[in-house]
Amino acid sequence: MKEQSAQVRWERRTQRPLLALAVAFAIAYAVPIVRPEAGESVTRACTAVEWSVWGAFAVDYLVRLALAERRARFVRTHWLDLCAVILPMIQPLRLLRLVSTLLLVGRRARMASQIQLTTYVVGAVVGLLMFGSLAVLSVERESPDGNIKTLGDAVWWSFTTMTTVGYGDHAPTTGLGRVLAVGLMLSGIALLGVVTANIAAWFIARFEKDDAEERRQTAAIESLTAEVIALRAQVSALSGGPVKTTVPRQAAAEDSVGEAGPPISSPRS
Template sequence: MKEQPSRIRWENRTQRPLLALAVLFAVAYAVPIVLPDADPALRRGCSVVEWAVWGAFAVDYLVRLVLSEDRKRFVRRHWLDLCAVLLPLLRPLQLLRVVATLLLVGRRARMASQIRLTTYVAGAVAGLLMFGSLAVLAVERDAPDGNIKTLGDALWWSFTTMTTVGYGDHSPTTGLGRVLAVGLMLSGIALLGVVTANIAAWFIARFDQDDAEERRRTAAIEALTQEVTALRAQVAELSAAAAPVPARRRDPTG
């Protein structure tokens, strides 16, 4: 069943504004963590921006739901969007707003046909590194036994965790920090699988294309060979038909 044109138009028009709001969310989320001694008014303003961005994505989901012709089918196909919208309402933690916004941005980015898989993967890696570093820094910085105290430590830890290298020089000590580590490791493995599958699919498609081109060339050569053979046969027949018949000699004794 085809989607309503009005929903498609809505998605096309809101694609870039929502991505811009996601960037604004990233800034609002990062400021209180990078500047722990910031003015309370600034921190409250950043919190308002975070909730406002999440609210914009929630409104976007509701509008797309209303504009869908088959709403039950829309909910079934976009259940992850619904979970991301409801997640911060279950328990109003800042980290849940981060996860929900990342999920919603990712879902909307995949809908854009102009965004290629490579660009999406690169954006996902950058987003996970940034948010993972900020989240673990916010959790581990004040931990008594924590060893992730600066943004540089958090970035290094996120990079080694996503690549599953795990040097062990920096590691989370709190329960929530370890949950973040598990999520980051799984995300890194998933993204690596996506990249590997994309490269393999590219090579397979390339080989199939070359094989199909070779088959087309072989078929064209065979067809040309058959045409040349047929032309030679026709030329031989025409030459035989056009050849003069030799006259009989008279017998002088007859």
């Protein structure tokens, strides 16, 4: 229990720094693609930032593994984090570092209870659009048969691909570009399903709340009706039978004499 508390404290303390590092990774990844004319020193600096951010997420995974109470269970339940950490070590490509960093950022963002689902979905959409555009531009720009040559073309292609519209005016021609297209399509469908489920859950919760309020009001009305019926019964009992029996005896005797007439005097002897 003590180790688990230490793990929770570590995750809470490193949440914002890791998100800041993810922003730095995004900038370092985008600069060489958007500005290909940048010097060799800028490219090397951006590459160093990318590897540093990936290393920070790898260290975070190792620390959480060390602080976990059941490490075997932690590895089984966080296998995607492990794959994201190992993936760039197998083949040091910038695209693999991009995928692994996105996976790690997404996993850590879902752990934060203060991040709402809507915020996470919006961030995921923006991130996928941006990184998808940059990734496809980096692999399609030098293709002789490619038609995605500018950042505007890449963003338009990413948007139409994620929404599964697919106008066809821009399409990847390389194998890696088509793999990116498949990933964006699946991600777009998944995010659309999450948004739809979130909206449906909101409506269902709203209807259940209204139904519960209606049931509460109905129960209150029924309870009030029962009290009114009981009060009527008590009033009827008090004003009906018991009133007649409480008439004074003297008044009752005088009434009986008045109805029978004056008393007949007996003859004197």
